[in-house]
Amino acid sequence: MTRYVVRRLVSLVFVLWGMTLVTFAVSHVIPADPAAAAAGFNAGAEQIAQYRRELGLDRPLYEQYVRYVGGIVLHGDLGRSVLDDRPVVQDMLTFLPASVELAAAAFLLSVPLGIVFGTFTAVRAGRLSDALTRAFAIFGVSIPVFILALLLQLVFYRDLRWLPAGGRLGVDVAPPHPVTGLLLVDSLLAADWNAFASALRHIALPAITLAIANLAVITRMTRSSILEVLWTDYVRTARAKGLSALRVLRTHVLKNAMPPVITVIGLQVAALIAYVFLVEVIFSWPGIGSYAVRAILGLDFEPIMGITLLFSALYLLVNFLVDLTYLVFDPRIEY
């Protein structure tokens, strides 16, 4: 087991290093003039020349690379945003909590529901429920998350007037004292029920949008994974010796069916990152996605590269942890 963890760690570090090679190539080699790209769209020739010197872009590529990786590893330096003239890392710290809150809400909604739906339809693998789940799953995957968001806005904001269309908090509500940066948590900590209600109403639509997109995939994977286990001999034996269906489901079926589902949930993080970007823009959610899109529209290059590297590393880490959970679910695994 230790050997497995060590091996996975080594490959993790290797892939991380490879990622810096790719982002370095994208930011330093692909653009016709990286200095012009980094200096921003409106920069004059003098400013660009100054940038070139400052960033060492007139040095040989390998020197630039060493400097680039050194900056990231030693100083957490992901460059500077031209638009607001702040280090990208600081910007990210400002915008990250909103995104984390949204993504977490979506996960908390979709993962349990997806596993329940998937299990339910697998156990009752009749024709109709089966067909309906698969149709739902396909449409859930096919509908672009931004259209889903717009449709929900139409129904719940424009027509029913139940929920707000954007933002994190009502304009007339004072934000709670920041502790975690997550408004739902902070307002609870401050026992500020007014703010909590407002935050909850504001997060509802974007979180539901993300959850629906996620739900389809998890339901589908859970269903097929459980179907594979449901007809095995050990499940039949457990039933035959008189265990209740629920108990067999919990102790025998679910435990054996979970690893692939967890893998899919880990891989879904990639989709979720993309979804969060799009959904944040539509719901004016002040998170990393809105920040990234503002950077894209303003041709502010370094934040885009910083976000790519940071979130890709995060995604890698999540999947590393997912691999480790296999050890918990299946103690037989030895590598």
Added chain:
Amino acid sequence: MSAVPRSESETLRGGPAARRARPRAASAPGRLLWRRLTANVGAIIGLVLLAAILLIALLAPLLTPYSPYAITVQQQFRPPSSQHLMGTDDLGRDVGSRVIAGTRISLMVASLVLLLAGGIGVVLGIVSGYRGGVVDEAIMRASDIFLAFPSFLLAMAIVAALGPGLTNAVLAIGLAWWPRYARLMRGQVLRLRQVLYAESARALGAGDARILVRHILPNCLAPLIVQLTMDAGGAILITASLSFVGLGARPPMPEWGFMTALGRQFLLTAWWVPIFPGLAISLTVAAFMFMGDALRDLMDPALRNVGGGWSAA
């Protein structure tokens, strides 16, 4: 090459005479596949939708009642009516005509992405699987690194570096997606390299190239086609998403994701402007997904009998 899909389409086109002219072995699996496909509800939905979409794309210039680019400011924001089935947008352009014209763009983009990613992936995958050794190791580690990126993020960064635009978006997605095909093909080649007919061919003195082209490649095609069908929908989605954040199509191109992005600001007053292009995306992607799903189930004997609700219905 007696690839299954090719013979399938031949079965579709060929009359009795054509069928007699072909060797039996080539047509039998094709006909079997066709029979199974038509017994599968998901496949029928996918086939019908895809055929309709393809037809719309091919005949787009004949089908659009108005020019997708013609600006008539007096006709601004007309709701859906018999004159404008999907209404008009902020510049008085007919949304329906733009959606129809966009069909071509989306299918074209999807094909180009798959051609690029598939092309790079297939070549590298075959080299990797057939050569083995250091080459294999290098290609696979590179694919590890590329696969570790969420593809939307990687594509976003590459387009940002290349400059926004649909061509660059296609290029970026192609670069982000090649490892999935490389992995797939490598696995197939590794499996097939050891099979008896490849070994017999080698024993008979066939060279590497001949074995690859005549014996290994045709047998890799089925899983590749399933993967490509599934990914066609994904390619449309990711391009539309890139366009939505401003990295893909530029005005006045009637690209669906871009139309949705531009129409978003009119959602509350003129919902038809962003919603119809969005539904077009959903429908096209769903068509590919239904088709890919059905093809996968049909070609995977292990899955064919699990929860067969669809095929029995």
